Amino acid sequence: MQDKQIIDLFFARDESAVLQTKQKHGAMCFSIANNILGDREDAAECENDAYLALWNAIPPANPRNFTAFLAKITRSIAIKRVRERTAKKRGGGQTEVPLDELINCLSDKNDFEAQLRAEELAELLGSFLDTLKRDERNVFVCRYWYCDSVADIASHFGFSKSKVKMILLRTRDKLSAFLVKEGVLL
Amino acid sequence: MKKDMKELTENALGLLRDDLISDAQTMRNSPAPKRVFWKIPLAACLALLITAGVCVAVLTGRNAVPPYHGQLYSVPNLWERDDFNSVAFLFRGGAEEASASRNGKGMLLTLSSRVPSAESDDISAEPFIETEDLSVGLGVSVGFENIIADRYAVAYDEHYYPVFYDLEQNTAVDLDTQIIGDQKVSLDPLIEACFVYAEELYPGMLSTQNNRDLLTEFVYGMPRYLIEWRLKYHTFEPDLDFLRELDGFRYDTEENLRERFFHECFSEIYFRAYETVEELYRHKPYWVEIMGMDGKNGTCLAVIHDVMGNGLSYVLYDFKTDSCTKLPDNYQNSLIGMMWKNGDAEFRFSADGKVITVVYPDAVLSGGNIDKSYLDRYTLEADRDLFSYNGESVGVFYPEYGTAVTLPVRASSEAFLSKSGNVVYYKQCDRVRGGSGQNGEDGESAEAVSVKCPDELWYSRLYGANTDTDNWVFAVIDPQKGEAVTQTILQGNFVRFMIGETVVLMEKDGVYTAYELASGKNVTEEVSAGTYGENGYPYHQRLAVYEQDGALYHKDVFGVFGQVLLAEQADRYVLSDDGAFAFVYSDRANEAFCINVASGESARIELTREFLRQLTEIRDARLVISYNEYENTLVFSVSTQAKDEDRRAELARSFADTVLGQ
Numbered sequence: 001m002q003d004k005q006i007i008d009l010f011f012a013r014d015e016s017a018v019l020q021t022k023q024k025h026g027a028m029c030f031s032i033a034n035n036i037l038g039d040r041e042d043a044a045e046c047e048n049d050a051y052l053a054l055w056n057a058i059p060p061a062n063p064r065n066f067t068a069f070l071a072k073i074t075r076s077i078a079i080k081r082v083r084e085r086t087a088k089k090r091g092g093g094q095t096e097v098p099l100d101e102l103i104n105c106l107s108d109k110n111d112f113e114a115q116l117r118a119e120e121l122a123e124l125l126g127s128f129l130d131t132l133k134r135d136e137r138n139v140f141v142c143r144y145w146y147c148d149s150v151a152d153i154a155s156h157f158g159f160s161k162s163k164v165k166m167i168l169l170r171t172r173d174k175l176s177a178f179l180v181k182e183g184v185l186l
Numbered sequence: 187m188k189k190d191m192k193e194l195t196e197n198a199l200g201l202l203r204d205d206l207i208s209d210a211q212t213m214r215n216s217p218a219p220k221r222v223f224w225k226i227p228l229a230a231c232l233a234l235l236i237t238a239g240v241c242v243a244v245l246t247g248r249n250a251v252p253p254y255h256g257q258l259y260s261v262p263n264l265w266e267r268d269d270f271n272s273v274a275f276l277f278r279g280g281a282e283e284a285s286a287s288r289n290g291k292g293m294l295l296t297l298s299s300r301v302p303s304a305e306s307d308d309i310s311a312e313p314f315i316e317t318e319d320l321s322v323g324l325g326v327s328v329g330f331e332n333i334i335a336d337r338y339a340v341a342y343d344e345h346y347y348p349v350f351y352d353l354e355q356n357t358a359v360d361l362d363t364q365i366i367g368d369q370k371v372s373l374d375p376l377i378e379a380c381f382v383y384a385e386e387l388y389p390g391m392l393s394t395q396n397n398r399d400l401l402t403e404f405v406y407g408m409p410r411y412l413i414e415w416r417l418k419y420h421t422f423e424p425d426l427d428f429l430r431e432l433d434g435f436r437y438d439t440e441e442n443l444r445e446r447f448f449h450e451c452f453s454e455i456y457f458r459a460y461e462t463v464e465e466l467y468r469h470k471p472y473w474v475e476i477m478g479m480d481g482k483n484g485t486c487l488a489v490i491h492d493v494m495g496n497g498l499s500y501v502l503y504d505f506k507t508d509s510c511t512k513l514p515d516n517y518q519n520s521l522i523g524m525m526w527k528n529g530d531a532e533f534r535f536s537a538d539g540k541v542i543t544v545v546y547p548d549a550v551l552s553g554g555n556i557d558k559s560y561l562d563r564y565t566l567e568a569d570r571d572l573f574s575y576n577g578e579s580v581g582v583f584y585p586e587y588g589t590a591v592t593l594p595v596r597a598s599s600e601a602f603l604s605k606s607g608n609v610v611y612y613k614q615c616d617r618v619r620g621g622s623g624q625n626g627e628d629g630e631s632a633e634a635v636s637v638k639c640p641d642e643l644w645y646s647r648l649y650g651a652n653t654d655t656d657n658w659v660f661a662v663i664d665p666q667k668g669e670a671v672t673q674t675i676l677q678g679n680f681v682r683f684m685i686g687e688t689v690v691l692m693e694k695d696g697v698y699t700a701y702e703l704a705s706g707k708n709v710t711e712e713v714s715a716g717t718y719g720e721n722g723y724p725y726h727q728r729l730a731v732y733e734q735d736g737a738l739y740h741k742d743v744f745g746v747f748g749q750v751l752l753a754e755q756a757d758r759y760v761l762s763d764d765g766a767f768a769f770v771y772s773d774r775a776n777e778a779f780c781i782n783v784a785s786g787e788s789a790r791i792e793l794t795r796e797f798l799r800q801l802t803e804i805r806d807a808r809l810v811i812s813y814n815e816y817e818n819t820l821v822f823s824v825s826t827q828a829k830d831e832d833r834r835a836e837l838a839r840s841f842a843d844t845v846l847g848q
Contacts, residue, residue, distance in 0.1 A: 028211060067211055068204035076200055103192050118194055122201035129206055141210035145199055156214050
């Protein structure tokens, strides 16, 4: 079923919308949640929470990119759970690893400009990613947005793990230079 | 602060644009790109590469005869070093850049980007350049073959499939499929062979694009075939009734039936095709064979061996536009050679079996009348095309004049050209046997010889002639007229060298004699006194280096300057092509020496045993790279012209550290 048809089901308040979403995008939601939470049961719960959130969001929302919309919801819920879990000192998922990887690169020698807002940084990230080749861009997004492991990325792209690591390293370096040039890394 | 940055970054990532997220998700959903996986061919190719291919530095700067100041470093245990699975070296642009590959990645070991001059002692070590994965889905590269236009590295994967790597862009150029003329040509023989067998075994099975894709993916990703097949499963509709009639496909569920079908029939197709391709490889080791590169313009000539039995196709591949141009049909099967001239490749074709056509990067030149039908040897010497025909004649093609000269002589198949290409010389024979069946002096036919002396016939067919005399024929050619001006016969076992193409030095039984070419006059006295000719002759050309009773000697060929170079046991030595420099190895003493032949100056270098085993050629004292296969050690010997000893050591160490640091 096309995403547009699924959205129509949501607008019609047809509960089969959730079933169709699960059939088409369930694997993606689970993998995002599992990558971040590192726990299959938590990930399954997170996936279900995402469907509920989707049900509540559409309508009124009418996303043009349904896949990304759902992915963002899932990721947001998963990260929220990680924060709750961290607050309870229950240990973190593997989202910490890629994020630390990125932060360490960016903050090795620099600090962010104090007044920078997340929206501005997101826009800059988008601009930066537009400058990359498709493979590089997607490797970056898979690692830092989907929190995929290096091994999984290598498998997805048909690359060796060392190549993925090399791409990530170079992309981080480029990003650091880009943000310095844009004046947000001081 | 760090926590704030983390939260900010995390939040920013959460607001990433939708298209970026969905594009990555598309990639995550897609089956992995095809990768070649065969291990046996990889091992075979590695073995081949290692056996055949530890190339040794071929450096320029022949005129300089620097004293050798060697610094020797080694990289031990290569095989344990991150799957350093091949060692191959090449040099480009006169600068000292070696390349090697490991585990599909290429490395450039850069010594210097500049050609050192007498004023410059700047040979600096630069870090490795580790390229991206060269395999680009085509398998693991096993080593660089060449670098063209100072930009493109050429590697071959385990199937000798060429992979081109753009060193500036740090990207691989995928030659998987190219448009050649109007024809889309798949360069993968296995796929083509699989299609042939699929049609043969299961007629109509590949009538849909989906099934063709499935078979292609099966071939490229056999270990992953089930995964990839499942991803495509829902769109595949085989003729199940037909399958049920086949023996061995009786399964309860439809899914199992489909899976079994694919497994069985694709495996059969695959292995039959693979056998075909292996058979092809046995006779033609390359599928796509890079015949030559144009180092200046960034084009290369490739020959495509057609697994479908349609012969060969020649294509010119242009790196700049990533496109191929198919050469005219009348060039098919007619390439007889390729040469380099000032960095440009020239491709020689015999389009109709007689006229030689030279394809330059930007022009085509035809001329001459070289009969290819009896051609048994073709060489490129002194920028000329040299042909010999079954020991019966010798031909030379002069592309700049469009002329060709054929000398109808009885000669051994070994013919040579002087440096300018205007003097042809060959050893005359008493009689000619075999080959085309033409008679020798005694009138015997090939068949008659075959009856009388089959071994001799075999020999003569290989070499065109036997029963050499000591007579050497020297023909001076006027290339503009396309004819021989003079022919002179001189005696000797070997021709050592020519002096200005007017005097030739002959050796017979260890005695050297100089003759004037035009007249045949003995001018040994004038030459040995150093008074012959207007410009004299290079000193080192008169030096001979030889080994006797384990010691190494050199002397002037006329015996004027006889001198012991090295009293040690000289088990093996190589000479630079101008005879100015020798690299000597003593197995018993386990030592190596670099010697300036002219001055006798030498430097002793401690080496591991068998170091020189892989050392095959050296033209300059400045860099020697060798691989010790017994100790699995890469050995760098670096010499510089720096006057400062410490500076030399520092530079060499820097280079070695670069290597060792990886």
